[in-house]
Amino acid sequence: MKEMRFDSAVIGGGAAGMAAALELAARGLSCAVIEREGHLGGILMQCVHNGFGLIEFNEELSGPEFAERFEEKVRKTAITPFVGTTVIEIENEGAEKVLSCVSAGLGVVRIRAKAVVLAMGCRERNRGNIRIPGSRPAGVYTAGLAQRLVNIEGYVPGKDVVIIGSGDIGLIMARRMSWVGCKVHAVVEILPYPSGLTRNIVQCLNDFGIPLYLSHLTTNIYGKDRVEGVEITPIENGALMTEKAFKIPCDTVLLSVGLVPENELSKTAGVEINPMTNGPIVDSSLMTSVPGIFACGNVLHVHDLVDFVVEEARRAGAFAAEWLSGKRPAKEVRVKAGPNVRYVNQSRVDPSRDNKLYLRTLIVKNDALLEVKLNNKVVRQAKKSHVQPSEMISLTLGPAELEAALQVPDSVLEISIQ
Amino acid sequence: MRQELICITCPMGCRLVAERTGEGELVVSGNRCPRGAAYAREELFAPKRTVTATCRVSRPCAGDRSCAAAETASQALDAPRRVPVRTSAAFPKDRVPELLARLYELEVELPVERGAVVLADALGTGIDVLATRSLK
Numbered sequence: 001m002k003e004m005r006f007d008s009a010v011i012g013g014g015a016a017g018m019a020a021a022l023e024l025a026a027r028g029l030s031c032a033v034i035e036r037e038g039h040l041g042g043i044l045m046q047c048v049h050n051g052f053g054l055i056e057f058n059e060e061l062s063g064p065e066f067a068e069r070f071e072e073k074v075r076k077t078a079i080t081p082f083v084g085t086t087v088i089e090i091e092n093e094g095a096e097k098v099l100s101c102v103s104a105g106l107g108v109v110r111i112r113a114k115a116v117v118l119a120m121g122c123r124e125r126n127r128g129n130i131r132i133p134g135s136r137p138a139g140v141y142t143a144g145l146a147q148r149l150v151n152i153e154g155y156v157p158g159k160d161v162v163i164i165g166s167g168d169i170g171l172i173m174a175r176r177m178s179w180v181g182c183k184v185h186a187v188v189e190i191l192p193y194p195s196g197l198t199r200n201i202v203q204c205l206n207d208f209g210i211p212l213y214l215s216h217l218t219t220n221i222y223g224k225d226r227v228e229g230v231e232i233t234p235i236e237n238g239a240l241m242t243e244k245a246f247k248i249p250c251d252t253v254l255l256s257v258g259l260v261p262e263n264e265l266s267k268t269a270g271v272e273i274n275p276m277t278n279g280p281i282v283d284s285s286l287m288t289s290v291p292g293i294f295a296c297g298n299v300l301h302v303h304d305l306v307d308f309v310v311e312e313a314r315r316a317g318a319f320a321a322e323w324l325s326g327k328r329p330a331k332e333v334r335v336k337a338g339p340n341v342r343y344v345n346q347s348r349v350d351p352s353r354d355n356k357l358y359l360r361t362l363i364v365k366n367d368a369l370l371e372v373k374l375n376n377k378v379v380r381q382a383k384k385s386h387v388q389p390s391e392m393i394s395l396t397l398g399p400a401e402l403e404a405a406l407q408v409p410d411s412v413l414e415i416s417i418q
Numbered sequence: 419m420r421q422e423l424i425c426i427t428c429p430m431g432c433r434l435v436a437e438r439t440g441e442g443e444l445v446v447s448g449n450r451c452p453r454g455a456a457y458a459r460e461e462l463f464a465p466k467r468t469v470t471a472t473c474r475v476s477r478p479c480a481g482d483r484s485c486a487a488a489e490t491a492s493q494a495l496d497a498p499r500r501v502p503v504r505t506s507a508a509f510p511k512d513r514v515p516e517l518l519a520r521l522y523e524l525e526v527e528l529p530v531e532r533g534a535v536v537l538a539d540a541l542g543t544g545i546d547v548l549a550t551r552s553l554k
C-alpha cells in the first residue's frame with residue numbers, strides 16, 4: 001500500500017479546506033488537501049447565484065467565482081491537492097495521524113501527518129430526519145441535491161414544485177426552479193417567521209409571486225410512484241388545525257430543513273462532538289478533543305456566509321501551524337452559552353490574546369442586548385439592532401475583557417442575549 | 419399613491435413606504451439610511467436584478483469517438499454539463515424572462531475561462547453575460 005508523509009493534512013477541499021491549507025503552506029509546512037469530488041471548491045461550485053465574497057473580496061460574486069479565486073492561490077503554493085480521493089478513517093499512531101484514503105486513480109493510500117484540519121462541510125437533513133408521514137414516491141429531493149442536478153448536471157427534477165422549509169437554500173432554489181421554467185406553488189415553514197434573509201424573500205419569492213405559508217406543517221406527502229401533492233396544516237397557538245388542512249398538487253417536493261455537520265469521519269479518530277452544534281468541541285485554538293486535530297467551516301458548525309467560513313478556517317490553519325511549532329496556550333477560560341444563546345462555536349478562550357467567537361441566538365428580536373460576563377461580572381455589552389436564529393453573530397474578546405481571568409482559577413465566561 | 423416595499427440593499431431589510439406627491443415626486447419613509455430611498459426610487463421606476471443562470475456546454479470532442487474513448491468513464495460522468503454565468507450588472511427586471519430564454523439557447527464551447535463574455539450586449543442593454551467558472 002502506498003504511504004505518504006506531510007507536516008499537515010486538510011480533509012475537504014471546500015472554502016474552509018483551501019483557506020486553512022493556504023495558512024499552513026504560508027508558514028512553510030508541507031500540506032495535503034484531500035477532496036472527495038473531482039475538483040476543489042466544495043458546495044460553492046453548485047451555488048451559481050451571486051452573493052458571495054462581499055467581505056472577502058468586497059464584490060458580489062457567484063459561488064464558483066469565489067472558489068476559483070481560492071483555487072488559483074492554492075495552485076501557486078506547494079500544497080498537494082488529492083482530488084477524487086475520500087478519507088475513510090483517521091487513526092492516531094503515536095505523534096502522527098494516519099488517514100486511510102481511497103481514490104480511483106491511486107487505489108488505497110495512507111497519508112501520515114502530524115496535524116490534521118477537519119473541513120468536511122455539512123450534509124442536508126432529509127425526509128427521515130423530519131418524519132413527514134405519507135407514501136414514498138419519487139420526486140422528493142433535498143434542495144441542495146436539486147441544486148446540484150440543475151446547476152451542474154443539467155437535469156430539472158420536476159415541473160410543479162413545493163418547497164418545505166424557508167432557509168436560504170430553499171429560497172434560492174425557489175428562484176432557480178422558477179427561472180428554469182418550473183412553477184413553484186408554495187414555500188411551507190413550520191415557524192412563525194422565515195429562516196432565510198429578508199432580501200431572499202423579496203428576490204426569490206415575492207418577485208415570482210410564490211406564497212410563503214408560515215406556521216404551517218407538512219402533514220402528508222401523497223402519490224404512489226411519483227409525488228402527487230402535499231397536505232399542509234396550519235398551526236395556531238401551538239396546535240395543529242387539522243380541520244383547516246389543505247392539499248397542494250405538485251410533482252416535486254424540495255426539502256430545505258437544515259444542515260448537519262459531517263462528522264462520521266471525525267468520530268473514527270475519537271473526536272468529541274457537541275450535541276448543540278453536531279460539530280466537534282474545540283478549544284481556544286479550534287483544536288478538537290484529540291490533540292493535533294483541528295476543525296473549521298461547516299464541519300465545526302453550520303455557517304451562513306462563506307466569508308465567515310474562510311475567516312475561521314484561516315485561524316484554524318494558523319493555530320495548527322503554531323501547535324506544530326510547539327506553542328500551547330498558557331491558560332484557557334471556559335465559555336458557556338447563557339440565556340437565549342443556542343451555542344458558541346468554541347468551548348474555551350485564551351485570555352492572553354484576541355478571540356473571535358461565532359454564536360447563534362435562540363430568539364428573534366429588534367434592539368437586543370448582547371452581554372458577556374466573566375465570573376458573573378459584566379465585561380462587555382453590545383447593542384444589536386436585530387437578532388434571529390438564522391443569522392450568526394460574531395464577537396471579539398481580548399485581554400481587556402479577559403485579563404481578570406488570569407487571577408481566578410476555573411474562570412467562566414458567559415454570553416447571553418436579552 | 420402609496421406603496422409598501424422592503425429594501426433589499428442590505429440584510430437589515432427595512433420596510434419602506436413610498437408616496438407619490440401631486441408634483442410626481444417620491445417621498446420615502448421607513449428607511450434607516452439614504453440607500454433605502456434610492457432603492458425605492460429604482461424599484462418603483464426601473465427595477466433591476468442580477469441574473470445568474472447556467473448554459474449548455476459543447477465539448478469539442480463530443481461525438482468524436484477517438485476523443486471520447488480517451489476520456490475515462492469516471493471523468494465523463496462527473497464532468498459538469500452546465501457552465502454557470504451571470505450578468506455583468508443588474509439587469510432590467512421585466513426583461514429577465516427574455517434574457518433567460520436567450521441564455522438557454524446558447525451552447526458554450528469549451529474550454530471557457532472564468533470572466534469570458536458568453537453573450538455581449540445582452541438584448542441591447544449594454545450589459546454582458548459572463549462565465550463564472552473555467553471549464554476544460
Ligand SMILES: Cc1cc2nc3c(=O)[nH]c(=O)nc-3n(C[C@H](O)[C@H](O)[C@H](O)COP(=O)(O)OP(=O)(O)OC[C@H]3O[C@@H](n4cnc5c(N)ncnc54)[C@H](O)[C@@H]3O)c2cc1C
Nearest residue numbers: 012014015016036042043051086087120121297298305306
Ligand atoms: C445551497 C447553499 C447556498 C449558500 N448560499 C450562500 C450565499 O449566498 N452566500 C454565502 O456567503 N454563503 C452561502 N452558503 C454558505 C457557504 O457557501 C458555505 O458555508 C461554505 O462554502 C462551506 O464551506 P466548507 O468548506 O465548510 O464546506 P464545503 O464547501 O461543503 O466543503 C467540504 C468538502 O469536503 C469534502 N469531503 C467531505 N467528506 C470528505 C471525506 N471523507 N474525504 C474527502 N473529502 C471530503 C466534500 O466533498 C466537500 O467538497 C451557501 C451554502 C449552501 C449549502
Ligand code: SF4
Nearest residue numbers: 425428431432451454
Ligand atoms: S434602508 Fe438602508 S439600512 Fe435599511 S435595508 Fe436599505 S440599505 Fe439597509
